[in-house]
Amino acid sequence: MQPRVIQRILGLLLMVFSFTMLPPAGVGWFYGDIGVRPFINGFLVTLGTGLLLWWPARHNRRELKLRDGFLVAVSFWVVLGLFGAIPLALAVHPHLSITDAVFESVSGLTTTGATVIVGLDRLPKSILFYRQELEWLGGMGIIVLAVAVLPMLGVGGMQLYRAETPGPIKDAKLTPRIAETAKALWYIYLGLTVACAVAYWLSGMDPFDAISYSFATVSIGGFAPHDASMGYFDSPLIESVAIVFMLLAGANFGLHFYAIRRRSLRPYLEDSEFRTYATVLALLAVIVVGYLYLNRYFGSFGEDFRQGLFQAVSIGTTTGFTTTSYHHWPGFLPALLIFASFIGGCAGSTGGGIKVVRFLLLIKQGLRELHRLIHPNAEFAVKIGRRPVDDRILDAVWGFFAAYVATFSLIMLALMATGLNQITAFSAVAACMNNLGPGLGAVGDNYAHINPVAKWLLCFAMLFGRLEVFTPLVLFTPGFWRR
Amino acid sequence: MQPRVIQRILGLLLMVFSFTMLPPAGVGWFYGDIGVRPFINGFLVTLGTGLLLWWPARHNRRELKLRDGFLVAVSFWVVLGLFGAIPLALAVHPHLSITDAVFESVSGLTTTGATVIVGLDRLPKSILFYRQELEWLGGMGIIVLAVAVLPMLGVGGMQLYRAETPGPIKDAKLTPRIAETAKALWYIYLGLTVACAVAYWLSGMDPFDAISYSFATVSIGGFAPHDASMGYFDSPLIESVAIVFMLLAGANFGLHFYAIRRRSLRPYLEDSEFRTYATVLALLAVIVVGYLYLNRYFGSFGEDFRQGLFQAVSIGTTTGFTTTSYHHWPGFLPALLIFASFIGGCAGSTGGGIKVVRFLLLIKQGLRELHRLIHPNAEFAVKIGRRPVDDRILDAVWGFFAAYVATFSLIMLALMATGLNQITAFSAVAACMNNLGPGLGAVGDNYAHINPVAKWLLCFAMLFGRLEVFTPLVLFTPGFWRR
Ligand SMILES: [K+]
Ligand SMILES: [K+]
Incomplete structure (x- = not known):
């Protein structure tokens, strides 16, 4: 552990992040909003803290x-989640509690897209x-x-x-690789964002909406103005x-790199992950339609085709855009879509969930266990x-799955202990852990009306999901803090 | 595959099983029931088929x-489940459909204890x-x-x-070992059954109830007259x-053997499994109470202590006796109890669920993955x-868990497709796969009023749970049937 190095990095991170509060201020100034000041104040507080x-x-x-x-990975989302909430908490309209501001900020940064705000159409730009x-x-x-x-x-x-670096590497130096790959x-x-915004604009959105929706599409976020x-x-x-850009954003970005x-x-x-991803979504769309x-x-x-296909891709990739209240759809459709979000996007994409490659590995390992019983x-x-997959990786995937299920179950029970009913609790954890967004029951339309404790629990769910469960869990082990 | 040998064994099995229809006939005769004939007919059909x-x-x-x-393992429960349904289907009172008769029979033989019969107190003895x-x-x-x-x-x-036989054994001969261990x-x-019946009788039950309840207790079945x-x-x-006999019946019978x-x-x-079993149940009871x-x-x-403790042990061991409508308990208690039934009894017991030893191994493997990330x-x-556990066994436990979750999810979705709501579907699959019995929602009191397709699906759930998912799954692989 090198606390000073981490302090330096977090400081830098906050300073850089503070500048992201200026574009909204500019947007506010351009549209003559009442809400410019919260962003300026947020910028100053974040920049100052970063500097300190x-x-x-x-x-x-x-x-x-x-x-x-x-x-650093955990701090990135936790610290930015908290500081990112400042303008939302300071704003007069919408009038959000600290809890709601943090929820909305974490939901945005984790690309979950679950919102506590009702009445978006009347909000400042x-x-x-x-x-x-x-x-x-x-x-x-x-x-x-x-x-x-x-x-x-x-x-x-x-x-x-990490296939090109053979074997587990000793305390690998992260910095150069991050910079180069990133x-x-x-x-x-x-490039995807620009292309998406232009396509939206050409399809009839005004420029503000085109940019806004392209941000939420390429990040698999699902917020909407x-x-x-x-x-x-x-x-x-x-x-x-x-649909096209959700599909692209849910695929491994490394594939886009090679394709280009x-x-x-x-x-x-x-790529077998991509093929599985396409197959799963196609199958889901066929069943839903x-x-x-x-x-x-x-x-x-x-109309069945149009709505069914859109919702299958939107939920299946964990984007979470809606064209209709899918949580009122008949029979098992809402639950099926929620279950599908557990599979989620491809590894190396902005999608959430367990990730397609892990799902594929789980199935292959399951089949191997069946074969082993016979032979x-x-x-x-x-x-x-x-390429054969190393046993160590398979262990890690099994472990990931079990930890995912365990975390899911515990947060679901905790939500029910705060008073949420079972359907709401089930879908809320799923929608937040899978970084999907919209749930069922009391969180079908938004997360505004659930209790504050539940909202904090769901912030945890979003972070655990986004950080792949083990990254934050490691911080809770005594061994991590020991020399 | 040796079809003739299997045919011989199934024939023998049915012939032996047919005689189990005579004691109920005797009970009916003793109490002057109207319902003796269905058992005689069931006996003759089963014996005849077995003979053929x-x-x-x-x-x-x-x-x-x-x-x-x-x-043989799969046939045991499927074939006996079907033939065991004959007297129930033939009986005039209760008047059961074929579906209901099979459900009740499979529920009994898998020691699930989910019932489709309402009005037990008025039934023939x-x-x-x-x-x-x-x-x-x-x-x-x-x-x-x-x-x-x-x-x-x-x-x-x-x-x-199978620790005493080192390494995977080649086409091991099963017969002598089964006979000796069994x-x-x-x-x-x-012995447990007799002790339990006597204890019930001394505590105030009449002899019929004492024997009936002892059967359902020691088998972790949970049916009640x-x-x-x-x-x-x-x-x-x-x-x-x-409580005492449920705890004993949920423990590994091998431990009883060594203890005696x-x-x-x-x-x-x-025994670390037994210690975990006791800890989990104690913790569950403390939370519930x-x-x-x-x-x-x-x-x-x-009263909170009495009801909470009883229900924690009854659901935690997957027995499924009730003293009160626990599915109306507040907050997260019903869901918590259902989740606890997933852990279930110890391996080598009559309990259901994933089994405590697997749960323990999953936790230990999860911790190992955390350690591996740090080191x-x-x-x-x-x-x-x-004793260190072989990697092959760990793979099998991970695989078991994933297959359990997958089977659970698929049957739950299928139940919802038949029209069950989410809480009913969720709890019904859990209660049947974990061989627990009572569920929540529309199956809180009994399974009488759900649709026939759902009942058949739940029969599958009971069989898959009881046969540890992989035993029946293997039969669905082409490789199994190939030479
Ligand atoms: K999302
Ligand atoms: K039971």
């Missing part, structure tokens, strides 16, 4: 060690823009986390993506654009593509 | 191979006795399955209990007796007691 942290530690330029990585921006920044953080940090830390089997992928992230979410436009064209460099679609077709049609829910196949003496290697 | 199966294959006396073990007897017989089957069959088959890591443990099972279950007696003494042979309680104290007391649910601590190069062995 950074100044005394500014000469501690040693490189990060493995353990520091865990602390500055606030609306800030919420979208938080998601977009959170998405940038996730790209680094998923592609550069977690593989180095070995969390939940993600050393799978830069390439951020360009892709930025309108209460009706994507349903506000009632436009099949806009929904089609959203090689100018070929083959990296997608050759079919069930809606059999129940004649919207009255025409066209107790044979050896079966679990493979991804043509 | 056995006769042409009677010379195929070869020993069972590994794969045959899976088929023969039917009541038969239901209890089915559970008791099911319990005998489970002892063999858990102690002799599953360890040999290696299902779900249960080769843990005999010793059946004596214990029988009264609608009010254990609450019929409203007797703290009887409930105390029940050594005339010492040390085998219990030295404490929460009831804080909510002043029964108005006095004495990527160190080697940690997961140990039970002082």
Whole structure:
């Protein structure tokens, strides 16, 4: 542990982050909002705190060690989540409690997109823009986390993506790798955002909405500047654009990188995670559309298809945009969609959930166990593509799954102890841990009316989900703090 | 695969099983019931079918191979479940559909104890006795399955209990071991039943109830000859007796064996599974009693303690006796109790659920993954007691857990597709897969009023839970049927 180095980094982080409160202030000034001041104050407080942290530690330029990585990753979301809440807490309209401000901020930065605000359409543009921006920044953080940090830390089997460095590496130096990998992928992230915004604009959104929705789409965040979410436009064209960019944003950004460099679609077709991702979403869409049609829910196949496909992709990728109140859909559809969000996006994307590659590994391992029962003496290697996967990685994936289920169950029970009913508690934890957003029951439309303790618990759920459970859990082990 | 040998065994099994329909007929005759005939007819049909199966294959006396073990284990519960339903389907009172008769029979033989019958107090004694007897017989089957069959088959890591035979064994011959181990443990099972019946009788039950309840207690079944279950007696003494015998029946029968042979309680104290079992149940009881007391649910601590302790042990061991409508208890208590039933009884007991030893291994493996993140190069062995556990067993336990969760989710979604609401579907699958019995929502009191498709799905859930998921799953793999 190198507390001074971490202090220096957090200070820098806050100073950089403080500047993200200026664009919303600019938006507010441009639209003549009443709400510019909270952002200026938020900027000053965050910048000042960052400066105070950074100044005394500014000469501690040693490189990060493995353990520091865990602390920095968790601090990133916790500290920014708290400071990001400042403008929301200071704003007069909406009038949010500290709890609500933190919930909204954490929800944005973790790209969950669960909101406690009702009446978005009447809010100042500055606030609306800030919420979208938080998601977009959170998405940038996730790209680094998923592609550069977690593989180095070995969390939940993600050393799978560290295949070029053979074997577990001793206290690897994180900094150069983060910078180099992150830069390439951020360009892709930025490019996707621009392309998405332009496409939305060409499809009929005004520039403000086009930028706002593109932030929430590419980050798989799902915040919207309108209460009706994507349903506000009632436009099949806009929904089609959203589907395409949600699918792209839910895929491994490393694949986009290779596809661009090689100018070929083959990296997608050759990647077994991507194939599984496409298969799962297609299957989900078929079931949802079919069930809606059999129940004649919207009255025409066209409408069943349109709504079913959009919701399947939006929930399946854990984006969480809605075009309709899917939590009122008949039978098992709401529960099915919530279950699908557990699979979530691909590793190395901004999507949430358990991640497709882990889901794939769990299935392959399950099949291996079945084979082993029939052939107790044979050896079966679990493979991804043509490469056998190391036992250590498989252990980590099993462990991740069990820890995910355990965390889910405990938070669900705790929510029920605060008075939430079972459906609300179940869907709220799922929607928050999977960084999905909209739930069922009392949190079907928003999270405004649940009790404050439940909101704090759900902040934990969002952070645990986003940080892949083990990253924050490690901090709770005594061994982590021992020399 | 040796179809003729399996046919011979199933024939023998049915012939033996047919005789279990005579005691209920005797009970009916003794009490002057109207319902003797269905049992006589059931006896004749079952005996006849058994004879027809056995006769042409009677010379195929070869020993069972590994794969045959899976088929025999599954057939045992499926075939006996179907034939066991005959007297229930033939009876005039209660008037059950085929679906209901099979559900009740499977529920008995898997020691689930979920019932579709309302108005037990008005039923003929023969039917009541038969239901209890089915559970008791099911319990005998489970002892063999858990102690002799599953360890040999290696299902779900249960080769843990095959420690004395080093390494995976090649097509082990099952027969001699089953007979030898089963005999010793059946004596214990029988002894526990007699002791339990006598204790119930001395505590104030009439002889019929004493025997009936002892059958359901020692088998962790939970059927009762009264609608009010254990609450019929409203007797703290009887409930105390029940608690003691539920605790004993939920422990590994191998421990009882060693304790009796050594005339010492040390085998219990030295067994880490038993210690975890006791800890989990104690913790559960403390939370339940404490929460009831804080909510002043029964108005006095004495009553909160009595009801809370009984329900914690009854649900925690997966027995499923009730003294009160626990599904109406406040807040998270009903969900907590259902979650606790997932942990279930000890391996080698008649209890259901995932089993305490697997739960313990999952926790230890989770902790190992945490340690590995901090110390990527160190080697940690997961140990039970002082013995390190083989990686192959750990894989099997992870796999078991994932398969359990997957099966649970799929059946839950399927139930919701048949029209059950989420709470009912969730608790019904949990209560059936964990072989617990009573659920929440529409299945809080009984399973009479859900649709037939749901009942069949729940029969599957009971069988999958009882056969530890992998045993029936193996039969669905093409590899199993290939030479
Ligand atoms: K989201
Ligand atoms: K039971």
